[in-house]
Amino acid sequence: MTPSVAEHFPALRSGFSYLDNASGAQVPTHCIEAITDFLTRGSCNVGQPYAASVRATEVKARARAATAEFLGCAPEEVILGTSATALTFQLSRAFSRLFRAGDEVVISELEHESNASPWRWLEAQGVEVKVWRARWPEGRLDPADLRPLLTPRTRLLAVTAAANSVGATPDVATAARLARAVGAWTLVDAVHSSPHQLPDVRAWDVDFATFSPYKVFGPHLGCLYVRAGLLPQLPADKLWFVPDDSPQKLEPGTAPHESLAGWLGSLRYLREVLGDGQPGRAGLQRAFERIESLERPLLESTLERLLRHPRVRLYGPPEPQGRVATFAFNVAGHSPRAVAEHLARHEVGVGAGHYYATLAAQALGVMPEGVVRVSLLHYNTPRDVERLLAGLDSLP
Ligand SMILES: Cc1ncc(COP(=O)(O)O)c(C=O)c1O
The missing domain is CATH 3.40.640.10 (Type I PLP-dependent aspartate aminotransferase-like (Major domain))
Incomplete structure (x- = not known):
């Protein structure tokens, strides 16, 4: 079996689900070393x-x-x-x-x-x-x-x-x-x-x-x-x-x-672990093809499940096309901060706020509290998504 890419990220070994990646990604051993x-x-x-x-x-x-x-x-x-x-x-x-x-x-x-x-x-x-x-x-x-x-x-x-x-x-x-x-x-x-x-x-x-x-x-x-x-x-x-x-x-x-x-x-991680080791931009292009293939199923399943969640109001593109795996939403009856705090207790890290996208937050009418934001990267797993959904379901 191909080893999981997550193994290259020491911070992911804790088992915590990092779903606030838009505020900064975890780093592989290649970077730390x-x-x-x-x-x-x-x-x-x-x-x-x-x-x-x-x-x-x-x-x-x-x-x-x-x-x-x-x-x-x-x-x-x-x-x-x-x-x-x-x-x-x-x-x-x-x-x-x-x-x-x-x-x-x-x-x-x-x-x-x-x-x-x-x-x-x-x-x-x-x-x-x-x-x-x-x-x-x-x-x-x-x-x-x-x-x-x-x-x-x-x-x-x-x-x-x-x-x-x-x-x-x-x-x-x-x-x-x-x-x-x-x-x-x-x-x-x-x-x-x-x-x-x-x-x-x-x-x-x-x-x-x-x-x-x-x-x-x-x-x-x-x-x-x-x-x-x-x-x-x-x-x-x-x-x-x-x-x-x-x-x-x-x-x-x-x-x-x-x-x-x-x-x-x-960049060496991208080229050697995700790509085929080729030098130059070609190696990075291979890496991003792999990123796309790892992210796509996560994006599709998370989008689909958030869209049909009875308490979730999702903002942003309702289709996988024309978007990345960043999901902004609110949950009926709970402030974004309360949702993020609840999820943190379930070992899931998400954001709450406007993320400095103040024009968008104003247009959506969600200021000042903003929205919950879940942002997935290629190292996330279906288990992270399950945990997120279970956490949302267990909100009082
Ligand atoms: C879309 C976007 N632009 C700009 C920035 C700011 O980047 P930096 O922290 O490097 O100033 C961020 C940070 O979250 C961002 O998400």
């Missing part, structure tokens, strides 16, 4: 000629190259940072010096605040922020609703590749094409989609994209894609001697080198 190895063999900064520093320099360069393979771009287009939110704020600060009063930014109603608040701050200087409303309760973004919002003054479209609230997966390639037709850039938030679907910035044909390795079985880090040629146009806060076309421009300060080492370990 790579971090330990980096710190054990000499925790050093980059750029010096002694062995441990040479190792740190190599780790950073390899992490940039491997992240480029993950995103489907060139290493010079990758910015390594601490979180997607911090990187998006850095971008918005640079854009604030480019955008003029009367310019427009369109954000989708499915955005996490990470891809909304940084643009809202530009309103103070006269930039208009428009919201591309979703169709509720499915949370579907229809390109027909985007078209009328785009004008020659639109500078940026901010859209997610998967909603961390209701799990819907908008067609970002079509949205980016519409934005480009009026001369606007597109920033895709791939934070929630990336543990499920390999990002592909070239196929999406977008200008900027973010994702966070800690959602992809890695350590706490954030990454940003900036299309080649755009970096020199960005009046970012940078150290004066850093060249204008260098990714370092958006990487002030020392990188978390041990986390970069860990991220390389996570």
Whole structure:
């Protein structure tokens, strides 16, 4: 019998059912050992000629190259940072010096605040922020609703590749094409989609994209894609001697080198355990085919059971198509927090709240308490789902 992928994740050995993966994934041994190895063999900064520093320099360069393979771009287009939110704020600060009063930014109603608040701050200087409303309760973004919002003054479209609230997966390639037709850039938030679907910035044909390795079985880090040629146009806060076309421009300060080492370990897990060991992007593509095949039955059965549960009101796409295995719902007679606390007593970890998807929560009328969120990843099992359902059934 093929050993279960869960065996590679020490935290899963406790038997606890981690169903709050959208807030951060568990990590495989490959990641943990790579971090330990980096710190054990000499925790050093980059750029010096002694062995441990040479190792740190190599780790950073390899992490940039491997992240480029993950995103489907060139290493010079990758910015390594601490979180997607911090990187998006850095971008918005640079854009604030480019955008003029009367310019427009369109954000989708499915955005996490990470891809909304940084643009809202530009309103103070006269930039208009428009919201591309979703169709509720499915949370579907229809390109027909985007078209009328785009004008020659639109500078940026901010859209997610998967909603961390209701799990819907908008067609970002079509949205980016519409934005480009009026001369606007597109920033895709791939934070929630990336543990499920390999990002592909070239196929999406977008200008900027973010994702966070800690959602992809890695350590706490954030990454940003900036299309080649755009970096020199960005009046970012940078150290004066850093060249204008260098990714370092958006990487002030020392990188978390041990986390970069860990991220390389996570990518090795993807390639070697889930994929067929092939190098390059092809190995990652194989891994994500496997992820899809592991997640699909869990997604279908959980969706079906939540939809027909008499006390559950599920939001988001009612079909397996156009969604990831992230389920937002409420249970009649119980607050989301009470449901999460009840499930925690049954060894099931789920979330309760709005998950910073405040526009979606407002549209659904569930503020301030929000919804229960169950988010499954490939390492979850039918037993986790059974436990969840049994926990829901045992609510008073
Ligand atoms: C869709 C989405 N975007 C952005 C973020 C923020 O990512 P980070 O924690 O790296 O800032 C999250 C975090 O949960 C998220 O789910």
